[in-house]
Amino acid sequence: MKEQQAKVIIVGSGFAGLGMAIQLKKAGWHDFIVLERGDDVGGAWRENHYPGCACDVESLLYSFSFEPKHDWSRKFAPSAEIHQYLRHCARKYDIYPHIHFSRSLVSAEFDEGNARWQLRDSDGRHYNSQFLVSALGPLSNPIIPDLDGLDNFDGPAFHSAQWDHSVDLKDKHVAIVGSGASTIQFLPKVAEQAKSVTLFQRTAPWVMPKLDRPFSRREQLMFKWLPGFQKLWRGMIYWRAELFLKAYLNTDSWLHRYGEKQIRRYIDAVISDPQLREKITPKFSLGCKRTLLSNDYYPALMRDNVSVVDAGVEQISSRGVIAANQQEYPADAILFGTGFRVDDPLSGVTVKGLDGRDLGKEWQGNAFSSYYGTTVSGYPNMLILAGPNTGIGHTSLVYMIEQQISYAIKYLKKVDSIDGAYLDVLPDAQQRFHDKLQQQFPGTVWAAGCESWYLTEGKKNFSIWPTFTYRYAKEVRQLRLSDYRLCSVAGVNGSEVLAR
Numbered sequence: 001m002k003e004q005q006a007k008v009i010i011v012g013s014g015f016a017g018l019g020m021a022i023q024l025k026k027a028g029w030h031d032f033i034v035l036e037r038g039d040d041v042g043g044a045w046r047e048n049h050y051p052g053c054a055c056d057v058e059s060l061l062y063s064f065s066f067e068p069k070h071d072w073s074r075k076f077a078p079s080a081e082i083h084q085y086l087r088h089c090a091r092k093y094d095i096y097p098h099i100h101f102s103r104s105l106v107s108a109e110f111d112e113g114n115a116r117w118q119l120r121d122s123d124g125r126h127y128n129s130q131f132l133v134s135a136l137g138p139l140s141n142p143i144i145p146d147l148d149g150l151d152n153f154d155g156p157a158f159h160s161a162q163w164d165h166s167v168d169l170k171d172k173h174v175a176i177v178g179s180g181a182s183t184i185q186f187l188p189k190v191a192e193q194a195k196s197v198t199l200f201q202r203t204a205p206w207v208m209p210k211l212d213r214p215f216s217r218r219e220q221l222m223f224k225w226l227p228g229f230q231k232l233w234r235g236m237i238y239w240r241a242e243l244f245l246k247a248y249l250n251t252d253s254w255l256h257r258y259g260e261k262q263i264r265r266y267i268d269a270v271i272s273d274p275q276l277r278e279k280i281t282p283k284f285s286l287g288c289k290r291t292l293l294s295n296d297y298y299p300a301l302m303r304d305n306v307s308v309v310d311a312g313v314e315q316i317s318s319r320g321v322i323a324a325n326q327q328e329y330p331a332d333a334i335l336f337g338t339g340f341r342v343d344d345p346l347s348g349v350t351v352k353g354l355d356g357r358d359l360g361k362e363w364q365g366n367a368f369s370s371y372y373g374t375t376v377s378g379y380p381n382m383l384i385l386a387g388p389n390t391g392i393g394h395t396s397l398v399y400m401i402e403q404q405i406s407y408a409i410k411y412l413k414k415v416d417s418i419d420g421a422y423l424d425v426l427p428d429a430q431q432r433f434h435d436k437l438q439q440q441f442p443g444t445v446w447a448a449g450c451e452s453w454y455l456t457e458g459k460k461n462f463s464i465w466p467t468f469t470y471r472y473a474k475e476v477r478q479l480r481l482s483d484y485r486l487c488s489v490a491g492v493n494g495s496e497v498l499a500r
Contacts, residue, residue, distance in 0.1 A: 005127070005128045006031050006128075006129050007031040007129065007416070008131045009117065009133070010135055011105050011132070012035075012140075014046075014140075015086065015137075015398050021034055021093070023406070027413070033127065036099055036101050043086075044140060047161050048160065048163075050161075053079035055078075056292065056293045057076070061398070062077070064089065068231070069085055070223035071215075072215055074215060103123075105122075106122050107120050108349060110354065110382070115488070117130070117132040130381060130415075131381045131382070131415070133382075134351075134384045135385045136347045136386075138340070141341040141344065143159075143339055144157075149316040152317075154319065158336065159336045169194050170193045171193075171195045172332040174332065175321045175333070178337035179202070179337065180290070180337050181292055183337030184293075184294045186335070186337065188296040191305060196305045197303075199301070199307070200309050201279070203282075204280045204281060205282060205289060207294050207297055207298065209266060209293070238395065242394075247259045248393065248394060248444060251285050260286045266298075267298065270298040273302070276308060279308050280301060280308060284450035288446060288449070289454075290393055309323050311323040314326065342463060345363070345387060346359065346363075353376075353380070355378075357378045370389070372472075373387035373388045373389050374387060374476070376425065377425045379424075381415060383404075386400070388462050388463070390404065395469055400465065400469060400472060403469075414486075418488055421489075423485075425484050426483055426484060440466040441461050446466065
């Protein structure tokens with residue numbers, strides 16, 4: 001099978017992969033390939049199509065700054081509309097010809113002698129590139145708990161990210177395991193048709209009202225003909241979110257206390273049953289886990305056909321779910337809203353760098369240490385988008401991705417000017433960044449003591465950027481060449497080049 005070569009290979013075609021591909025073209029780079037394991041672009045917005053699926057960041061901000069969409073249907077767009085937006089971007093910027101669909105990457109290994117990345121997919125195809133860009137995304141691999149007896153369950157059982165629309169839930173007894181972001185959205189829809197819904201909740205989340213509504217035709221026309229109006233609105237959303245972040249940065253702040261008080265008032269106003277209210281009131285600090293948005297979740301829990309079990313799941317029988325309290329709850333179908341494997345940012349891909357180093361193994365041992373979540377010492381000419389500690393809990397991830405892409409373009413341009421060169425972040429520079437990053441968490445909500453997917457087993461936060469996003473943008477605006485070493489197989493003096 002003939003090896004395919006390109007200057008840049010991008011893995012993934014969600015927001016990060018498409019954004020990178022588009023900016024490469026804008027910079028005049030056309031020799032690139034996008035490897036996509038699915039059959040279309042879109043990433044998480046292609047995969048997630050469960051009932052009620054929508055974004056919890058406002059549409060005007062959860063979109064590329066260079067490609068505004070004037071006709072968003074509502075303030076918080078549904079998943080299908082976001083998917084169509086990404087398909088539009090791929091068509092408009094002619095990215096589809098660069099994409100190889102149904103290509104699931106298995107391994108990537110850096111060849112130091114040639115300063116090239118050698119890649120292999122699950123069908124045995126081989127690829128060769130000067131640069132590798134990982135745009136795999138943190139929410140791409142769903143987790144179904146390893147529950148005893150699940151294989152013997154008589155009915156359908158599936159994860160929200162693998163929704164089976166052929167299953168009719170009307171008049172069925174439905175068990176829902178997990179109370180995360182997906183469950184918050186699909187439970188109200190399921191409750192409208194099921195005979196009964198039993199929610200197995202391990203931890204009650206914080207749920208805020210979602211200030212959602214359709215955009216009027218007048219607003220859409222103003223966005224179209226007055227682009228400054230849309231830009232201003234986008235800016236207001238961004239800075240309001242940055243202001244709200246202050247509630248997360250200090251658990252003793254008045255803003256944090258005010259936020260918790262307002263949500264508790266919301267719960268009291270909607271949940272009249274005192275026993276149910278006790279079950280669904282969070283027992284941890286606001287923001288310690290992801291804060292969710294919904295207008296119909298709490299009302300759905302008040303329905304006569306919905307019940308909440310806070311004892312956790314012990315095992316599955318052929319006829320239902322057995323909770324930790326040993327009580328069995330009959331079920332015709334089981335739906336899992338149990339999240340994603342975020343502790344494997346490489347999505348099972350084996351990545352080997354200098355001297356055969358294995359990135360997956362290193363990350364498991366060093367709390368996913370990286371340099372601004374974008375480069376990793378020992379893995380030269382590799383850029384990571386939406387990598388460790390670039391996640392956010394208050395604003396749009398697309399904003400962070402765009403800052404990383406801009407940084408990546410600077411990196412590529414610097415290395416491409418030299419034959420056979422590679423740029424590797426210095427281990428000391430990476431360690432300084434990692435230590436400084438971890439020192440910012442004490443006192444914030446993310447260090448308030450709850451169990452969350454933000455943390456490693458050693459309680460280090462590997463997911464969240466622990467301060468304002470404009471600071472991230474400022475810090476990655478320049479490529480700090482003093483934090484890198486440039487090597488060349490052609491014998492070019494790297495220090496001299498970096499000094500230019």
